[in-house]
Amino acid sequence: MKREELDAEIDIVKFDAGLIEGGNRNLPILVLHARDGRKRQLISSNLTLFSLGYKGLENVKILIYDIITALIPEMEARIEKIVLYHDSKRYMNRSKIYVIDSEGEEHIVDAMVDHGIAQAYRTSVPLRITEELLTLEATDTYEEVFMATFDDENALLDYARNMSAEKLQNIAIEEMEILIKVALKYEEYEIAAKFKQAIQSKGDTI
Numbered sequence: 001m002k003r004e005e006l007d008a009e010i011d012i013v014k015f016d017a018g019l020i021e022g023g024n025r026n027l028p029i030l031v032l033h034a035r036d037g038r039k040r041q042l043i044s045s046n047l048t049l050f051s052l053g054y055k056g057l058e059n060v061k062i063l064i065y066d067i068i069t070a071l072i073p074e075m076e077a078r079i080e081k082i083v084l085y086h087d088s089k090r091y092m093n094r095s096k097i098y099v100i101d102s103e104g105e106e107h108i109v110d111a112m113v114d115h116g117i118a119q120a121y122r123t124s125v126p127l128r129i130t131e132e133l134l135t136l137e138a139t140d141t142y143e144e145v146f147m148a149t150f151d152d153e154n155a156l157l158d159y160a161r162n163m164s165a166e167k168l169q170n171i172a173i174e175e176m177e178i179l180i181k182v183a184l185k186y187e188e189y190e191i192a193a194k195f196k197q198a199i200q201s202k203g204d205t206i
Contacts, residue, residue, distance in 0.1 A: 008130065008131040009083055009128040009129070009130055009131075010034045010035060010036060010038075010128060010129055010130075010131065010134060011034065011035040011126065011127075011128055012032050012033065012034060012035075012084075012120075012127040012128060012129055013033055013034070013035050014032075014033040015030055015031060015032045015033060015117065015127075016030070016031045016033075017029070017030055017031075029041060029042070030042045030117065032084070032129060032134075034129065034134060038134055040129060040133065040134050042093060042113065068097075068119065072099065075101065075102070076101070076102035077099050077100060077101045077102060077107075078099070078100050079097060079098065079099055079100075079119070079123055079125045080098040080099070080100050080106070080125070080126075081098050081125060081126040081127075081128060082095055082096070082097050082098070082116045082117075082119055082120045082125060082126070082127050082128070083095065083096045083098070083116075083128045083129070083130065084113055084116060084117070084127070084128070084129045084130065084133055085129075085130040085132065085133055086130065086132050086133040086136055092147070093113045093133060094110060094111065094112065094113055094116075095110075095111050095112065095113050095115065095116020095117070095119075096108050096109070096110055096111075096116070097109040097110075097111055097116060097119060143174075143178050146174070146175055146178055147178070153182055153185075153186070156179070156182055157182060157183065157186060157188060157191065159179075160179045160182075160183060160188075160191050160194075160195070161188075161191055168194075168195075168198050169198075173199055173202065176195040176198055176199050177195075177199070179191070179192075179195050180192045180195045180196060183195070
């Protein structure tokens with residue numbers, strides 16, 4: 001299989017996790033330290049913080065990258081490296097997990113950036129970042145971070161459609177505004193109305 005080439009890759013030698021204030025809640029932040037001394041800040045998700053045991057938190061769930069870690073040796077395969085990159089078509093940061101099978105063939109799994117970082121942490125495989133992502137101006141918005149936690153807009157609509165009344169009361173207004181925007185885009189007026197009413201019940205308007 002022909003190797004897929006991304007932009008020039010730089011080794012990540014260290015990353016720090018923390019929280020920053022954003023919207024109605026704190027947002028997880030990762031600071032990636034490249035071998036050449038440069039740094040890249042990424043807004044992340046709680047998934048990565050739980051994986052890293054941030055501030056003593058323990059993840060008690062079986063996470064997908066733990067399953068991958070368990071299955072790969074059974075398949076006589078190995079993870080060669082993980083590369084963080086910027087997907088310019090979807091305008092989001094992603095990761096590519098390079099897996100070598102028992103016959104030496106390369107397989108690439110495209111995943112959310114959080115999954116890639118957590119997988120690298122769990123398995124101690126080389127973590128790299130493309131030159132493009134390392135030098136890209138950090139302009140992540142709340143909407144971009146939230147949208148990046150879904151595979152696509154259809155998945156986001158399913159999330160909105162199946163949201164319980166209890167969950168609806170606890171999510172941030174910023175998230176509801178994003179859900180309304182996507183719902184209207186696809187003419188899902190009932191979904192949009194549900195979140196408009198929820199915002200109004202909190203004493204806000206859009």
